[in-house]
Amino acid sequence: MTRRPCAFRQQDVTRAVRGAKKAGIDLARIEIAQDGKIVLVAENGGTTEEPNDLDRELEEFEARHGKN
Template sequence: MSRGAQTFKQGDVTKALKGAVKAGLSVQRVEIDTDGKIILITGEMLPSAATGNEWDNVRR
């Protein structure tokens, strides 16, 4: 019995997780919907992203 077409790949989940972490989110759980939609359940902001950096206040 075959599994059928895969709606997502491991690389897709990895990209979603890395993007969320880079944005400063703390990922608590990952869910995959029956349609293949990747859902990230997040928690509190990570301290490093919440404080920002010195370039956030630079004016043009």
Template sequence: MTAKRATFRQADLTRAVKAVRAAGLDVARVEIDTDGKIVLVQSKETISDQMSPLDQWKAKRDARSA
């Protein structure tokens, strides 16, 4: 029995995720249907809402000194 040909390629998924991230959104989950439809579910926060590692470090440092 031959394997069923894939209905999507990794490049398609990579391209979609890069486009969403370039728009300033964060991908929380990726769903791929059996017919090849790619659904990207965004998180409730945008990338700019998330704290950078430097901001996280500063918040921990300030919390210890208070």
């Protein structure tokens, strides 16, 4: 029986946690599905997923040009 390659990397989890902390979200736990989907569960019971590419681009743009 062969093992499948890992669907996520440590840096993916680290990036998601850093983003949540930067957004002011206190995490209760992190869930990782077999397909590699990372779900961050906030202490207050809400959930948030790892930011997508568009969120990252917006964050980089705002860092360079400031928020309006």
